[in-house]
Amino acid sequence: xxxxxxxxxxxxxxxxxxxxxxxxxxxxxxxxxxxxxxxxxxxxxxxxxxxxxxxxxxxxxxxxxxxxxxxxxxxxxxxxxxxxxxxxxxxxxxxxxxxxxxxxxxxxxxxxxxxxxxxxxxxxxxxxxxxxxxxxxxxxxxxxxxxxxxxxxxxxxxxxxxxxxxxxxxxxxxxxxxxxxxxxxxxxxxxxxxxxxxxxxxxxxxxxxxxxxxxxxxxxxxxxxxxxxxxxxxxxxxxxxxxxxxxxxxxxxxxxxxxxxxxxxxxxxxxxxxxxxxxxxxxxxxxxxxxxxxxxxxxxxxxxxxxxxxxxxxxxxxxxxxxxxxxxxxxxxxxxxxxxxxxxxxxxxx
Amino acid sequence: xxxxxxxxxxxxxxxxxxxxxxxxxxxxxxxxxxxxxxxxxxxxxxxxxxxxxxxxxxxxxxxxxxxxxxxxxxxxxxxxxxxxxxxxxxxxxxxxxxxxxxxxxxxxxxxxxxxxxxxxxxxxxxxxxxxxxxxxxxxxxxxxxxxxxxxxxxxxxxxxxxxxxxxxxxxxxxxxxxxxxxxxxxxxxxxxxxxxxxxxxxxxxxxxxxxxxxxxxxxxxxxxxxxxxxxxxxxxxxxxxxxxxxxx
Numbered sequence: 055x056x057x058x059x060x061x062x063x064x065x066x067x068x069x070x071x072x073x074x075x076x077x078x079x080x081x082x083x084x085x086x087x088x089x090x091x092x093x094x095x096x097x098x099x100x101x102x103x104x105x106x107x108x109x110x111x112x113x114x115x116x117x118x119x120x121x122x123x124x125x126x127x128x129x130x131x132x133x134x135x136x137x138x139x140x141x142x143x144x145x146x147x148x149x150x151x152x153x154x155x156x157x158x159x160x161x162x163x164x165x166x167x168x169x170x171x172x173x174x175x176x177x178x179x180x181x182x183x184x185x186x187x188x189x190x191x192x193x194x195x196x197x198x199x200x201x202x203x204x205x206x207x208x209x210x211x212x213x214x215x216x217x218x219x220x221x222x223x224x225x226x227x228x229x230x231x232x233x234x235x236x237x238x239x240x241x242x243x244x245x246x247x248x249x250x251x252x253x254x255x256x257x258x259x260x261x262x263x264x265x266x267x268x269x270x271x272x273x274x275x276x277x278x279x280x281x282x283x284x285x286x287x288x289x290x291x292x293x294x295x296x297x298x299x300x301x302x303x304x305x306x307x308x309x310x311x312x313x314x315x316x317x318x319x320x321x322x323x324x325x326x327x328x329x330x331x332x333x334x335x336x337x338x339x340x341x342x343x344x345x346x347x348x349x350x351x352x353x354x355x356x357x358x359x360x361x362x363x364x365x366x367x368x369x370x371x372x373x374x375x376x377x378x379x380x381x382x383x384x385x386x387x388x389x390x391x392x393x394x395x396x397x398x399x400x401x402x403x404x
Numbered sequence: 405x406x407x408x409x410x411x412x413x414x415x416x417x418x419x420x421x422x423x424x425x426x427x428x429x430x431x432x433x434x435x436x437x438x439x440x441x442x443x444x445x446x447x448x449x450x451x452x453x454x455x456x457x458x459x460x461x462x463x464x465x466x467x468x469x470x471x472x473x474x475x476x477x478x479x480x481x482x483x484x485x486x487x488x489x490x491x492x493x494x495x496x497x498x499x500x501x502x503x504x505x506x507x508x509x510x511x512x513x514x515x516x517x518x519x520x521x522x523x524x525x526x527x528x529x530x531x532x533x534x535x536x537x538x539x540x541x542x543x544x545x546x547x548x549x550x551x552x553x554x555x556x557x558x559x560x561x562x563x564x565x566x567x568x569x570x571x572x573x574x575x576x577x578x579x580x581x582x583x584x585x586x587x588x589x590x591x592x593x594x595x596x597x598x599x600x601x602x603x604x605x606x607x608x609x610x611x612x613x614x615x616x617x618x619x620x621x622x623x624x625x626x627x628x629x630x631x632x633x634x635x636x637x638x639x640x641x642x643x644x645x646x647x648x649x650x651x652x
Contacts, residue, residue, distance in 0.1 A: 238509050245495050245506045252493040255455065257481035257511030257561050 072228070079221055094213055094285075099326045100220030101281045104227035106306035106318035106325075108274035111234055111267050113304065114313035117247035118168060118264065119176045121300050122183030123275050125163075128190055128294035130156035130276025131283040135203050136196065138284075145211055146219070149280030156276020157269045164268040168261070171250060180297075187295035202290025205283060216285055223281060227274055228316065234267065235315050243267065275303075305344055308351055311360025320359040408433050408596045409454070409485065409565045414463035414473070416449050423449040425620035426463070431565065431596045436587070438611030438628065439600045442640055445617040447600045448490060451567050454598070455487040456480030467565065481511045484564035488554040488571060490600070494542035500553055501525055501538040504560045511561020525560060532556040532586065548579040552586070559590065566590065568599040572606040584610055608632070616640065 083093055105127070113119045134152030137143045143151070167178040190197045197203065211219060234240055245253040246260050254260055283289045293299075306325045311317025333340050355361040407430035416424040424446040431437040439447050452458035454465050457477040465473035472480045480486075486507075495503050504525045529535045532552050534545075542550055551571050558566055568587065572580045584606050591597055591610075601607045607614065608628040616624040616631055618640040624631050631637055 241498075241502060241506050242510055244498055244502075245510075248495040248497060249493050251457070251477070252489065252495065253506070253510075254477035255457065255481065255487055255489070255493075256507040256557055257478045257486075258506065259478045259510075 068232075076221070076225055080218065083217055090214075093217055095326065095330060097213075097217035097220040098282075098285060099323060100217070100224040101278050101285070102302075102306065102326060103319040103322040104220075104223045105275050105278040106303055106310065106322045107224075107227040107231050107316075108271045108278070109303040110307045110312060110314075110318045111231065111274075112271045113307055114318070115234055115240065115243045115247070116264055116267050117313075118171070118268075119304070120179040120271075121176055121297075121304070122163075122179035122181075122186070123271075123303050124295050124297065124299035125183050125186035126156040126160050126272040126275040127279040127282070127299055128186065128291065129159050130279030131289050131294050132190065132197050132203070132279075132291075133276075134280030135205055135283045135289060138205060139203070145280075145284050149277045149284070152280040153273040153275075153277035156279065157273030159276075160268050160272025161265060164272070165261075165265055168264040168268060179300075183295070183297060183300050187291065187297070190291035190295050197291045200290060200292060202288055202293075203283075205287045205289075211284070213285065216281070220281065223277065224319070228319070230270060230274070231315050234270070239263065239266075305348065308348060309358050311358035312356075314357060314360035317358055317360035324359070407431065408468055409472075409598075410466045411450075411454065412463050412466070414450065414453055414465060415461045416446075416453050416458060417461045422620045424453065424460075424617075427615075427617065427620075427622045429598075429615055429622070431598055433564075433596055434591055434594045435612050436591050436597045436599065436610050438607040438614040439598055439617065440602070440604075440607055440614060440631075441617035441623075444619075445640075446620040447617055448569060449620075450617070451487055451569055451598075451600065454480075454565075455485055455567055478510070481561050481563075482513050484562070485567065486511065486558040486561045486563040486565075487567035488558050488569055490569040490573075492542075492547075492550045492554045494550055494553055494557075496542055499539050499541060500534055500545070500556075501529065503542065503553060504528060504556050507557040507560030511563075528556055528560055531589075532559070533582075546579075548575050548583070551575065551583065555586070555590075559595075563595060565596045565598070568597060568601075570600055570602065572601055572603045580606060 082088070083096075088096070105123075109120065109123050130149070130152040132152070133155045134145075134148040137151055138145060138148040163178075163182045167175060167182070170178055191200060193199075194201075234243065242253070242258045242263050245256075245258050246263060250260050279294065282294075302325060306321035307318040308321065309324050310319060310321025328340070328343065332343065351358050355365075357364065409431050411427060411429040414424055414427045414429075415422065427446075427450060429437070429450075439450070441447055449458065453460045453473050455477060456472055456475050456479060459474040463473075464471050467483055467485055470483060472483050472485050495506065498506070501522070505521060508521050508525050508528075526535060526538060529538050532555060534549060534552055534556060537545055537549060542553055545553065551574075555566075555568065555571060571587070572583055575583060580603060587597065587599070587610055599607070599610065611628050614624075614626065614628050614631040615622055616634070616637050618636075623636045623640060624634045626634070
């Protein structure tokens with residue numbers, strides 16, 4: 055019974071395609087003559103893809119848009135760095151520990167604030183993100199303050215090896231994305247996103263599922279922070295906890311397709327390309343560029359790259375199921391309330 | 405027969421407003437209890453208390469002896485009390501089938517077996533009369549269809565007591581008649597039903613018993629015929645001078 059259930063949310067074809075993609079990415083650097091720079095950037099992109107997916111679990115699947123995910127990125131990064139520095143822990147253990155602390159931190163502020171919805175939750179997360187950034191900046195005993203922390207270059211995987219660790223991180227994030235969206239839990243998350251009270255009235259424990267998703271999201275973003283610390287070998291609070299970092303996760307998800315299973319990975323690729331190739335040459339333009347991109351997406355294709363892909367598939371005769379828009383930016387929760395309460399009009403004739 | 409759902413001196417105040425004031429009620433297995441009263445009488449608030457989403461100021465609601473009030477909506481559902489909403493609240497971007505599956509997967513206690521959920525959900529949609537619309541979105545249904553969906557989703561949670569908030573209102577006479585028949589069939593499955601309704605013919609035809617609320621207080625209780633003749637009820641609905649010729 056259980057097996058039948060767990061097989062349904064992932065098709066054999068998707069599983070094979072996934073395995074092939076991972077294999078190709080795993081062997082690519084061994085076969086292709088990638089330069090050091092490209093190799094490293096791809097590794098970093100894997101991490102951003104994983105982080106964007108993790109943000110999307112909360113922002114896309116549950117519809118709670120967080121502007122404060124840099125808090126977990128930073129907590130994960132600094133806890134991992136401190137553990138590696140103090141105890142010489144292997145990097146992976148440090149990342150996981152940092153991730154778990156970040157997930158716990160997310161629950162600490164998220165459990166009370168997740169009962170807020172829409173803009174109110176988002177505003178609360180801005181406060182959390184900024185407060186965390188300030189605390190981290192002034193807590194110099196732990197974070198090194200504005201001078202930051204350096205990791206010893208000799209310990210842990212080399213930058214070259216980080217490519218594969220980034221890939222594993224991405225694989226984990228993709229698997230969790232599928233599980234969260236396609237398993238039975240996905241149904242509860244969508245119900246919560248559509249109408250949290252109606253969901254409770256048919257038995258969905260909204261608090262439990264929102265907490266679960268936030269914990270997973272915070273943990274994954276925290277692990278990404280740890281990875282980033284190892285990648286840079288130097289971290290400082292102003293960078294790790296910056297508001298820009300929270301925004302960047304939102305941008306990746308929106309560009310790729312918020313609420314879709316894999317869309318944010320595409321968004322992360324676009325983001326890194328813009329960041330690395332355009333930003334380097336035209337650094338004054340970047341905010342404007344993101345602004346224009348965001349406006350175009352929201353106006354014309356709320357499902358981002360995933361929506362564009364869907365349009366292409368429609369051209370080839372594919373007919374998506376009716377609930378394909380269940381991701382998406384806008385909430386239609388109020389849309390069903392257009393019929394005013396009934397007027398007992400037809401009673402007069404009796 | 406002992407009552408399945410019992411409200412003991414239930415009160416709910418909002419600030420100085422006594423929305424529900426010291427109301428006793430009970431409903432038995434396979435019984436339909438009509439809940440009527442003028443607008444603002446406190447009917448929906450009483451539902452919210454019974455369904456667990458609003459805690460009572462005083463008093464309590466018991467399901468077969470177990471308190472259900474003052475916990476939380478999802479726990480009431482797991483215990484077996486499920487409500488529908490006066491203004492339908494479907495999950496707009498989930499298909500009709502998935503709407504029902506949410507109730508099926510999350511409304512039942514974890515111990516209840518989940519054998520072929522889709523098959524069971526389709527059977528339920530068949531019973532409700534929405535099987536052909538299973539893969540459409542709620543927005544593509546008529547209002548009558550969405551009201552049926554609201555009932556189907558609540559039924560999917562396997563309730564022992566179903567609280568129906570104005571499911572007949574707003575439908576045309578033919579649709580209303582079909583829904584009345586459906587409610588009767590649900591009752592025949594052994595489910596206790598409390599229904600708030602303004603459409604009097606529906607209440608009178610369906611209810612085994614009727615409770616009348618006015619300004620939060622219970623002013624009458626009895627068979628539909630008894631209640632309809634009660635001067636207090638007539639006064640509450642129509643005003644003091646209603647029975648004088650020329651005024652009504």
